[in-house]
Structures are given as C-alpha cells and as structure tokens.
Amino acid sequence: MALPQLGAWVLDELPRLNQGILRDEVAPSVLVDALHEVVLPHLPLPDRLSVPEAQQLVVNLGFVGASVGRHYQERTPGGKDTPERAFEGLEAGTGQIPFQRYFAALADHTGTGHDHRDSYASLVRWNVGTVEVRLGEQTVVSMPGVFSDGRTRTYTGTSGEEHFFALVKKGEAVEKAVNDLLEPLADPETCWACPEPMARVRTAITLLGTLRQLFLDFAALPPEHSMPPEHFMDVFRQFAVHWTPGDIPPSGALDIEGLKRDFLLGIAIPDYASHVRKLFPGLLTEERAILEELMVQPTLPQRVATSLGVDLEKLPDADPADLRRLVAAHPVLILWYDILTAHAKAAGSHLMLSKKFLFKPQRQRDAEGIGDHALVSNRSGTTGMTETYLERLTRARRDHVLAPLHRAVAEVGEGTPLHAVRSDMREIPPVGVLLVT
Ligand code: HEM
Helix, strand or coil: CCHHHHHHHHHHHHHHHHHHHHCCCCCHHHHHHHHHHHHCCCCCCHHHCCHHHHHHHHHHHHHHHHHHHHHHHHHCCCHHHCHHHHHCCCEECCCCEEHHHHHHHHHHHCCCCCCCCCCHHHHHHHCCCCEEEEECCEEEEEECCCCCCCCCCCCCCCHHHHHHHHHHHHHHHHHHHHHHHHHHHHCCCCCCCCHHHHHHHHHHHHHHHHHHHHHHHHHHCCHHHCCCHHHHHHHHHHHCCCCCCCCCCCCHHHCHHHHHHHHHHCCCCCCHHHHHHHCHHHCCHHHHHHHHHHHCCCCHHHHHHHHHCCCHHHHHHCCHHHHHHHHHHCCHHHHHHHHHHHHHHHHHHHHHHHHHHHHHHHHHHHHCCCCCCCCCCCCECCCCCEHHHHHHHHHHHHCCCCHHHHHHHHCCCCCCHHHHHHHHHHHCCCEEEEECC
8 A cells, every 4th residue: 555545544444443343343353454465565665755754654553553452462362461462474565574663664764763653742743733822813832743634543533532632732732832931941041030031931821721721621521522431441542552561652641741841840759750761762852852951950940949049948837927028029939839830730630631531430440340451451541650640740739849838929919019920911812722734
C-alpha cells in the first residue's frame, strides 16, 4: 500500500476490524493477514521518506502496533509477559523488515527522538489537527498536527476517542500558552513588580482558569459528547499495552507542558525529578532537554522570593501580622499566591476527571466482585500512577511555598488598596480554545 492508502486504511478499516475483533465477530488473524498481504508489504524504506511523511507513518503504524499488540496479549495466555511475540512474522516494506525494527527506523528518521512505539506525542500532538489558543483576536498558541485532513485517527472509530484526544491536545495548548508567558520571567533581570511581568502572571492565571474549566466542562458533558467511562476503561485504555517489557505506554503524564509547569512553579515532592526521569523514554529529545534544564533551575516563586528578600522557609512559622506586613510591602506576592492557587485548582479538577472516568468506577467494580482487566489495569494509570499518587501530587501543588500567606491574601478583598494588583484582570480579553482543522 502507498502512504495515502495506508492513511485511509488506518482511518476507516482498522477501526472496523478492531470493533469486529473486540465483539468476537472477526478473528484477530484477519487483521494480521491484511497487514501481511495488503498494508505493510510495499511501504518505502524509512530513509526514503520526508520527515512529515515519517511522522504520519509513526502515527498510523502506532495505531497498527497497538491493535496487534492488544489483540495478541488479550487472547494469548501469558501474552502480557511476551509483548514482542505479537509482532513475530510481521514485516514491513519491500525489504521485509520486522515490524518493530521498521517502526524504530521510522521513529529515528523523524529526528525527534520519538520512542520505538506509539506515544503521547504521536497519538495526541501529531494525530489531532491544529489547536489554537486565542486571547481576544490574537492567536497566542497554534499547535499543529502532522496531517491536514481534519481527521483524528482512533482505535475503534468512536467519537469518544476523538473527543478525548482533542481534549488532551486542547489542554496541552492552553498549558503551553501559560508556560510561554511564564518562561521569560526566569531572566535574572526580571523586575517582578513592573507592569509587564505582572500582566504576564495575570494572564497566566486567567489561562489556568480556562484549563480548569476545560476539565470541568468535559466532566459535565453528556457521555455522547465526551467518552463513556466504560469505553475509556474497557476499550480505549486497553490499547495502551507494552510493545516491549518495561517500555512507557502513552499517558497524559507525558504532557510536556504540564511537566514544565511543575518545574516552573515548583512542586513539593522530594523525588519528583527522578519520577519524571523514569518517563523520559516516552518523551521527545527536545522535551527531555527542556526538562533537564528546568530541573536544576530555581523555580519562579523562589526567584521572586530571592529578589524581594523573602525567606520562604520561614513563612510557615511566621506571625500572621508579619505575613500581613509582608504582603502589604510586596503586593506582587498576591499575584504569585494566586497563580500557585490557580495551578493547584487545575490539578484538583484533573484529579476529579481521573476519579470520574477511572478510579471510582473501578472501585465500584471491585466492590461488586467484577475485578480488573488482566491487560491494562484500571486500578492505576498507564505509567503506573495510582489514585493515591495523583492525590499526593495535587496536595503538593496545594501546599505550595506561598500557601502560608493564605489568610493575609484572603483579607485583600475587592475595593481594598492592595487589590489593585489584581485589578488589570478585567482587561484580559476572552480566551478561546479551538480545534481549527
Ligand atoms: C477524561 C480526561 C482525563 C482522564 C480520565 C485522565 C486520567 C489520568 C490518569 C489516570 C493519570 C495517571 C497516568 C499514568 O499513570 O500514567 C493522568 C495523569 C496525567 N494527566 Fe490526565 N486525564 C485526563 C485528561 C487530561 C488532560 C486533558 C490533560 C492535559 C491537559 C492531562 C494531563 C495529565 C498529566 C500532566 C498527568 C500527570 C499527573 C499530574 O501531573 O497530575 N490529563 N491522567
């Protein structure tokens, strides 16, 4: 098959076959035979492809690999322990290259450091069309995909999967808008109480509100406009199988903009950097480099505190009157308190989503004796994060370094002189988050 035909096959035929196999109406061998006979044999050698073609093929063959892997593991006793065996005998291209070797060469040819399996980047960022974040008339983020067909590839052709991929890409785009505003503030020359840096923080606070709203809106949608939890648990997540033991399956945990924000704003989890490093194989080269850099730098709240001469270590035990005086002397701290709070609230809403779509229904299944899936457990995320760990992350974001200012900041009501530091908020134009192609 030539590349355009393969693209059409992955969009339309693969989901049909997956549906049939999952309903036991089609044998998994029908999929493997189609791959052998029609889909894979005539693919060009990876180094004959342009980079965009290689990226498109990584997305398309990512869905193929996930499908072959899932059906093999689901139907083969002990298959979960031997994931590579799913691909035995499957060859791609005129050179009859073993599938996983072909996929690895393809991933390498993109020059992005993409993993030798499907990933967050391929399923979400490359797969979904362009997402734009607008502030009034101005587009502040434009995050393209690698296709221009306006379609989103899925495992089973259901709108729920499209909605889910679009939600995650929209979330990432909003987070990028936040990070783009905050990152330049790491400049040692930043004048924290000057209008421009303060305007950046105010806009970032608004955008974090948008992110939170995105999560809340998705949770409030009727199932036909979001994704029914049963589909998420029983169908969608079960495609996030290992391709080799110990590799990193796709996960929201690989959302680079979310990871960056934690390092920019700080998170009180002692082993956080080593936790993030474990996810590195699932990220792209550029993303790993950005994180390595951020991990060893002071966070923005630390930089603000140093520049204002505030000892963050002393805040938890400080006298309330001293904290009030501190806030009065440096009203910009109110903005930094607000942004850390907005960050924590967004995390709280994401935690709610994870509970609604995964942890609560699984607890219910456990209580009813239904149990768990043998393939991809619904008792934890695909990279192994448990509900307790997500709660711990959310708590750590809530217990941020400026949290001790809580009462002093709460007293800054509307109409009080210090409130002016927040007042430009009203001038921020409405935020739009759109999937434009
Ligand atoms: C219905 C929607 C969602 C559900 C059910 C959900 C569920 C989960 C689960 C179960 C985990 C643990 C993952 C693991 O073990 O690897 C997780 C982590 C994560 N997800 Fe989501 N997620 C959703 C939407 C999103 C969106 C839209 C974003 C991006 C804006 C996102 C970003 C993250 C991040 C950054 C993590 C890492 C944990 C953290 O930083 O708190 N998720 N999510």
